[in-house]
Every structure is written in structure tokens, then in C-alpha cells.
Amino acid sequence: MTGTLYAIGIGPGDPELMTLKAVRILGQVGAICVPKGKEEGASLALSIVRKAVSIEGKEVVEAFFPMKTNDRAANGRDLDARWGETVAALLGRLDKGVDMAFITIGDPTVYSTFFYLYDRLLDARPGLRIEIVPGVSSINAAASRARISLALGEEKVAIMPATNLDGLDAVLAQFDTVVLMKVYKVIDRIVATLAERGLLGQSVYVSRAGMADEFVCTDLAGLKVGDLDYFSLVIVKNRKGA
């Protein structure tokens, strides 16, 4: 019988923020798949899991998750070939009846590479059993640590990458909370943009929420691009009501 693939959100980094379900399934599967070559994500995810679950005796499969945007060597054909290898690596185990877990920091439905794999796996093997196990998203963890409510009552929340701030004014006109993702390379532009709009004092930068070296900062003007962490975001409070 073909194995089941579990896409497991392992939470934001504190092993204690893994769910009981994630821990149970990781204890049961025969193999764990982590994306290779992702900015520190892969080995970090595995190290988080190791703090809550013994992975002794389990096969760790490092697979390519080529991204068009950050893998410039790969043209379209190479990209397909690489995805083909990854799909083959997983199906090779699943077809032998091995249950596998794909682990992702945070939640699998929030900016996780898992969904690129999902479509390709189902194309190759329609009917494959895939279960998605939600986890605590880094967004919720960051808000908790910054002691900020993302939404109350009738409020609206926007979540957007900070790499393109073009539509920001239209967003600020409607939304009470704006969560800016992928801020670490563009914090200078974010600070300038928020300062112009008088929102700097209502903004918080959070990196590595829930990890040992977590950093929560309300003085965004003091942040410097080169110093920042990949796992970081900015929450802008822009309460329209009240």
C-alpha cells in the first residue's frame, strides 16, 4: 500500500510550539523530507523537530525545491528536471509504503514551498494521500511576542511581501493591521515609507519569534539592512476604527 505524505507545520521555532499532532506523526513516519538549499530553513526546521521528537532510525531526505526567483542558474527546463528529481525521490519511498513527513517552519499554507510540491505530486500520482497538518504561523507568534492584536471586532488584516510596496497606500486606506513579510533586505525603504505616513511609531519589527534569539524592536529607524534576519517581519498598526 502506498504511503501517506504529511505536510507538517512545525510552528515558528520554539519546539514547544509544535502541536501534539505534529509530534505524533513525526514519531510515526519512516522518512522526513526537508528542502535542500533553502536559506537556512531546512537544517533549522530539522533542528527544531529534533528538540521535540527522536528521529533516530528515520531517513532524512534532502530534496531540491528550486525557486525561479532565487535560483538564477535554473532556466525553465532545468527547473522542471529538478522538480522531477524531487517528485521521484518522494514517490520512490511512498510507493514502497513508507509514510513521509514534509516539514515546514510555521504553517504549510503561509508562504511555504510545500504547495509547489503538492501540485506536482498530484499531477504525477492522482489520488496520492496527502494530509496537511496546520501549525502556528510565524505571523501569529510574532504578534503574540509583540503583544499586538492582529484583529479585533470588525478590523481587517493585510499580509503582503515588503519587496513591492507599490499598493501600500491603498492597503493602508482600508486595513487596520498590515503585516509586511520578507522585510530583511528592504527595511530602509520600509522605514522611509512608514515615516512619511506617520506610522513608524505604530510599527514593530520582530525576528525569529519564538526562537532563542528572538528580537522584538519598536525603534525601526535604528535597524540596518545588513544586520537583519531572514525570519523577520513588520507589523503596522493602523487602526481605522476607535
Add this chain to the structure above:
Amino acid sequence: MTGTLYAIGIGPGDPELMTLKAVRILGQVGAICVPKGKEEGASLALSIVRKAVSIEGKEVVEAFFPMKTNDRAANGRDLDARWGETVAALLGRLDKGVDMAFITIGDPTVYSTFFYLYDRLLDARPGLRIEIVPGVSSINAAASRARISLALGEEKVAIMPATNLDGLDAVLAQFDTVVLMKVYKVIDRIVATLAERGLLGQSVYVSRAGMADEFVCTDLAGLKVGDLDYFSLVIVKNRKGA
């Protein structure tokens, strides 16, 4: 020594989606506070906790969380008096050195009444130790069950109550995913609005994600207002890219 208040997200309803941290802290505290008179939320939250943690010997404090919007009997003064009672009920225990947990379905930063309490507690007792423990949000759980990615790559996500759809077109012009909350009383208007915009086929209704009686439905036109559950939402996929 004054006790600590833990605001704990217990996840969307499946007891296995509680975090290790939630389970540990709930095992340690002397008292658990649940909001009284909230639409089924209070007893439901406690019943979820009970499936993962023994609460024997712990005091259960049912406290008023008056909402202006759904508690019409309460005028401003009554509201303050009621909040005063709730704050006093918590401080009475905390001042005796009892650690308490306030439990909330999903995550405390996402539409949880906890933040109304938070400000009032700190007004009454600055320096009170309050720890917010994030949980799996119902939004992430619903997306998992519907097998929908909320965001990939450069995509943007909007989360908004469906009770006021006025700004929806501006939101649809910018966002790849729109999560509509509080849909159960207004599903007919939502269906009409999405149908007009050709988005009905790209929308999913999810109720009680992660609970035993979970319901995932892609045929929104068949839903009837009176039949729907309080714990429900609609995810609209509106991919701008690709």
C-alpha cells in the same frame, strides 16, 4: 508573589492541534478563565482542553466579556461595571499567587476577546505578568483542510469580516487571497457578491475546521443562512499572478 496570566490559543478545535506549550501550561496553572455567555465559544474551548489535559482540581472561572456590538442591553456604564467585575475576578486569584490561563479557540491575536481584557488588566495592575501563547489559527486550519495555499511567493492575503463588504472590490484588485470571516449570517450576500465577480468557483466555505463535524464546501450557492455554523469562513482564491 503575584501569579502569571497566560493567554493561551488552544487551536481550531482538534485537541491534537494544541501545542505542547499550551498543554504544559494548562497542566500547571491553578485556574482557567473562560468567557461566559459567548456564542458557544466558552464551553467549547473548555471541552477541547479537557480532551488533552486533566483539569481536575483546577478552578474554572467563568467571566463576563461584554461586547458592545452583541450585548445591546449594556450601555457604556454597565459595560464598564461588567468589565470591572471580570478584572476583579482575575486579579483576586492572581494577587493570591495563583497562575491562571485564559483559553481562546484558535490564536489569541486573531479576533479574540482576550485583547479587550489585556488592556484593562494592565490599566488596573501595571507590570502584571501576562504571557501570550500563540495557537494554530482557525484560518490556517481551514486553509489546510480546503487544501488551499493562503500565500505563495509574492502573493498578498486579506482577512476581513464579511459583515461589511463595501471595500471588497478594492481588496480584490490587490489581493490574491481574501479570507472572509463571520460569514454565517450573510452567506447569501457573499454568494451574490462573489457570483457577480465570477469568483464563486474559486471560493471555499469551511466550518468547524479541525473539529469532528467539520464541513468543507465548494458549492457555496447551495448554502443557506439558517443552517450555517458560527465557526465558519470563506476563502476566495483570486490569484493575480500566474
